[in-house]
Amino acid sequence: MGSKKIYRKYAMLIVLLILLIGLSGIMLSRDREEHSQSKGEEAEATEQTEQWEKGYNLPLDTKKKKDAEEECSAAMERISSQYQNMDKGNTSDGVLSDEEIVALKDVLKEDGLTVTGADAYSTMENYETMEDFLADCQDGKEGTMVLYKVKSSGGLNRTEFEYDGEDLYVVDTISEWSGDGEPVISSTSYTRVKWWNYTEKGWLSYELCAPQPPEVTEVVDASTMIRIRPMEETYRELSRKCVLALGYQGNNLLCSNWNTSDLSRLDYNGVFESFYEMKYGTIIDYDRYADGIKAEEFESLIMEYLPVTKDELRDYAEYDAETGTYLWVRLGTGNYSPTTFGTSIPEVVEAEEKGNGILELTVQAVCMAACNDNAMTHKLTVQFSDDGTFQYLGNEISEEELAKVPEYQYRFGKQWEEADGE
Structure with missing residues (x-):
């Protein structure tokens, strides 16, 4: 009998020990889980704090x-x-x-x-x-x-x-x-x-x-x-009609000084596509003019918007007398180095009547890429006819404003080098 009591006593102790070990394991596992959860919450809070400091991809309610x-x-x-x-x-x-x-x-x-x-x-x-x-x-x-x-x-x-x-x-x-x-x-x-x-x-x-x-x-x-x-409605309409299609890249009509006494420095080969869009309301067909533009079509369109003669065009622009075509190539990496100023949108902010259908437009370049609503100011002179058509007569930029404009690249290198060397 004595040995049975001792056996039961040890058996109970063993069971109690097993229970204590199991309970200890449960408590340890729970502590680890709570610690892990706490660390996870701390990490998440730290991550959110860092994200709020960065300011983007913020958590949204x-x-x-x-x-x-x-x-x-x-x-x-x-x-x-x-x-x-x-x-x-x-x-x-x-x-x-x-x-x-x-x-x-x-x-x-x-x-x-x-x-x-x-x-x-x-x-x-x-x-x-x-x-x-x-x-x-x-x-x-x-x-x-x-x-x-x-x-x-x-x-x-x-x-x-x-x-x-x-x-x-x-x-x-x-x-x-x-x-x-x-x-x-x-x-x-x-x-x-x-x-x-x-x-x-x-x-x-x-x-x-x-x-x-x-x-x-x-x-x-x-x-x-x-x-x-x-914008004032009058200035909006003048902007759409006279300057939107020109912009400040691909041609230098708005970003250089010129007038009717000297039309030699305009990039006629570059401005053709802007005039094309103005006249026909669509962009130029690149494939159609890959081999150049027939003289009659080129000269007719340019002379519609500028007071220049055929002889002057053949002298000033890139003209191939053998084929009777004006050279043309689309704007690309070979003839244009992108600038933030070039992406500016011209907008008319004032218009002064000079008589005989002539308007002097004050134009400002809005450069969205630089968050600048007046990257450059210039005076553009246009002359309207009774039928609503018009011609450009000149563009005036002060020395101070001209300093803000990147040096212009002509559509063709030859013309660029000649102008640059003058």
Whole structure:
């Protein structure tokens, strides 16, 4: 009997020991799990803190994201009928015309939305709300503002600006049309604005926080310019008619000094395609002119817009007398070094009548790549006829303004070297 009691006693001790070991293991496992969870939470918190400091790919509240996407989809539905009825087959790349973009803007305007477009010199509808918001931000007042943009594809960008009294943030929702003509949200992002400025001319420029080297191999350009205050209608029409197709790259009509007393330094071979677009409303057919442009066609078009003679053209431009053609080649890496100034958009800001149909236009170059609403100012003289046609008579740039302009490259090296050597 004594041995049985001892056996039971040891058996109970062994069971108790096993239980204690098991409980200890459970407690140790739980401690490890809690420690691991705590470390995970700390790591997640650290990661979020670092991301907030970076300012991009910020975590977005689920409800805010849902509301933004639902509102963007609703706006897409509002323009759906108008969009579906547009003849998008007119363009090979599905890009809408300026008139079609304006038509979609008008639909959203009727709903009281603040909306702009991708069309040149776009008017922001209901812009006063945006100006009031920016004025409040400048005064340090918290607030939010939603701006829609009709893209050239017919899709929408919904940009919600959020100011917390210190920093400006952007919730950007992008929507497109599916192949079946249904609205699709492609992305929604939440980003802090690194800096922003509202200019006296009525342009909002800002730069979003974005990845920078060494995190990425190349610098990310996250700057944006948006016209808030609309242009005067007269200046908008003059801009569309006289300077939009010219721009500041591929020809030097707007970025050099010249007048009717000396037409020798204009790049006629380069400006041909700009005049072609102005006259026919479409870009030049590159293949058609790969072997040059017949003299009659070239001279007729150039002389329509400039007071130059055939003999002068054959002297000043690159002309092949044997074939009776003017040389032409499309703008590319071999004859053009890209510059930020070259991407500027010219806009007329003043117009002074000089009599006899002559207007002196004050033109400013808006360089969106540099967030500069006046990269250069110049005076362009044009003369209108009673039938609405016009000719360019000269362009004047002060020495101070000319210093802001990169040296011009002619379309053909020979002409460039001759002009450069004078």
